[in-house]
Amino acid sequence: MDGTHLFELVIAMFLAIIALHYLAHRLGLPPSVALLAGGAMLAFVPGIPAITVDPELVLVIFLPPLLFDGAWSIAVDRLKRHMFGIASLAVGAVLFTTVVVAVVAHLLMPSLPWAACAALGAIVSPPDAVAARAILEHVRLPRRLQILLEGESLLNDASGLVLFRFAVAATATGAFSTVSAVGTFVVLAAGGAALGGVLGFAWVKLVLRLRDDYLMIAATTLLCWIAYLLGEQLHVSGVIATVTAGLIASWHQHTVMSAGTRMRGTSFWTVLVFLMEAMVFILIGLSLRDIVERGGGFVALIETMTFPALAILVALIAARFVWVFGSDLVVKLANSLGRARSAPMGVGAATVLCWAGVRGVVTLALALSLPDDFPERDFILVISFAVIMGTVLLQGTTLGVVISWAGLGEAEVERAPMTMSQAEAAMAQVQFARVKDLAYDHEGTLIHPQLLARYERRATAIIDYAERTEDYAPMLHAHFDVVLEAVAVGRSELIRLHRVGQIDDETLRELERDLDLEELSAISAKA
Structure with missing residues (x-):
């Protein structure tokens, strides 16, 4: 495929994103589900070339900005407060799930080496940051639960990548050292955090000198890729480096950026992240064609892979339930002994936390990056794709129902x-x-x-x-409703004056900008 046709395909994908998002909104579906299903259907449209996903390129393009954006928007104080729970999910749950899936895979296919089973476990064990963001954007959760899910999605890719690389190496060499794996993980994490810290503070110094909105936004955009790529080049965790740099930049952006820079930067990042998140799910759906061809067609896949895929999916979900409820039980026991620092989540919150573990692009990229001569590579690839489809379609569409059942839709368990x-x-x-x-x-x-x-x-x-907030709230809402009406009338008059030639374009834009700021202020005050 030449460059022109590739560009045309990208534009077509953007148009499909708009159409699928609109369709999801009309049907009341999570956008991730519509995009994944739409991409899968587009993969088999006659005339559309087969899409071959380069796993390394996908990770480099999509993962750094989405991780950075998550780190930028996360509540740092709550992140620190719940770091033990986040680490339990990002490291402990990933390791436990890897072991459970490896055992089930070995039972299903005894000929598959244990190291290859562990590789499959490492591929499907970390919930995906992109998928989690896409799901969480459309639900309302208690702050503690929200921060646990956001923090886990930021950090679990690092542990999953380390486990995956060790499993692949063990498959090739036939040797595995737990001590070496733990030591390597600590070095990668610490090195990534140190690198991210250096780059984050370097960004602060640079932005203070730039003093230009567009240069500041450009430097911030490039920071995520620089942190990730430099981390990988230095053989430390690019994921941790990106997240650390994002946390530092987020902490200092209030003092080094002007109001105009933040408004322009927020607008730019919102559109960028929207397109990237959507593109990820489209690409996952488009890759179905290659998966089906590798498996010998739909009929052959359904006949041979339905039971193994369901077994792995059930094991995956069950492992998360066991880990989360087990951890909550430990907290409850520690509470009874007076040794816990936080209260247990309870059945409802723990169930929602378990059900929100959706897999996505990292799982697909890791599966595709397996060497061609890896044992049962096609089996692992099909299982990985089935896990992505299963978690997005099953958990993604029912998470709202689970939240309602748990009674958490409007709960706020933490107060500043x-x-x-x-x-x-x-x-x-x-x-x-x-x-x-x-x-x-x-x-x-x-x-x-x-x-x-x-x-x-x-x-x-x-x-x-x-x-007297409760007494004044209705009057305040009515007040800003009037303000919004006044803004709308003022904007209509400006447009009328411009259309009849009474004011020029520059006057229209300057006065409309003032009205836009007034409108945003009124909307924010109402909220």
Whole structure:
């Protein structure tokens, strides 16, 4: 396929993404499910060339920005608070699931070497960051549960990759050392964290010197790929390096970026991540054609692979349930002895945590990266794809139902010491105090009376609202509904004046930008 046809195919995929997202919205389906199914159907449309996925290229293109975006948006304070639980999922659950799947695979196919069974376990064990983001964006969970899932999806790829590489090496050499594997994992993780820290702080210094919105956004975009690629070149964890750099950049972006940079950067990243996440699921679906051809066709695959695929899928889900509920039981026992720092999640939250373990692009990329002479490579490839399809279609479509059953849809189990209204009141008091200092000249003459009165009224109103939120909420919503109506009318008038030639394009854009900011502020205040 030449470059022109490849570009045409990419454009066609983007159009398919828009159509499938719209269809998912109309049908009430998770977009990931529609994209995966749509890609699978597109794979067999006559005239569309077979898509061969380069696993290394897929990981390099898609994984760094999606991991970086997850690290950028995650709540760092809660990440630190729940690091033990996240590590339990990202390392312990991945290792346990690898062992369980390896045992089941060996029972299904005794001729398959144990190391190859472990490779299959390592391929399917880590829930995918892209799939998890796609699912979590459309559900509402308690903050503790949300941070556990987000943190796990950021870090478990590192443990899965290490296990996979050791399993492949053991298959080739026939030797495996647990001590060596643990030591290598520690070195890779520590090295990746150190590299990410250096690059993160280097980004802070660079952004402070750039002083240009577009250069700052470009430097931030490149940081994720630099961290990942440099990590892989230095033989440390590129995943950990990318996540660490993203966490540091996120922590400092409030002080090194202007409001305009953040608004433009957020808009850019939102579109970029949307297209990349969608493209991942389309590519997974398109790869079905190659999987089917390798397996001898649909009929042969269904006859020979249905039972093994279901067995592995059940083992995968069961292993996560055993690990999560077992960990929760340990926390409960520690609580009864007065030695636990956190409360157990309970049956409902633990069930949701188990059911959200969706697999995706990392599983497919690892399976495709197996050497051509690897034992039962096609069997492992088909099982891996079946696991992706099974978890996305089964768990992805029913997660909302499970959340409703667990009664977690609107639950908020964690509260910060200060509410948003109280924080806004504290901010308003400081702002008023500063304006009051600057409202008088050196001789004590009031030179900004209207500005002072405005900030005084604002501080008084916000403090009063913070103390009586429930009483004022309906009036506040009505107030901002009027503001939004006024913005809409103002925008219509601007457009009318522009269309009849009374104002030029520059005036239209400048005044419309002011209206856009006012509209965003009103929408944010209502929320």
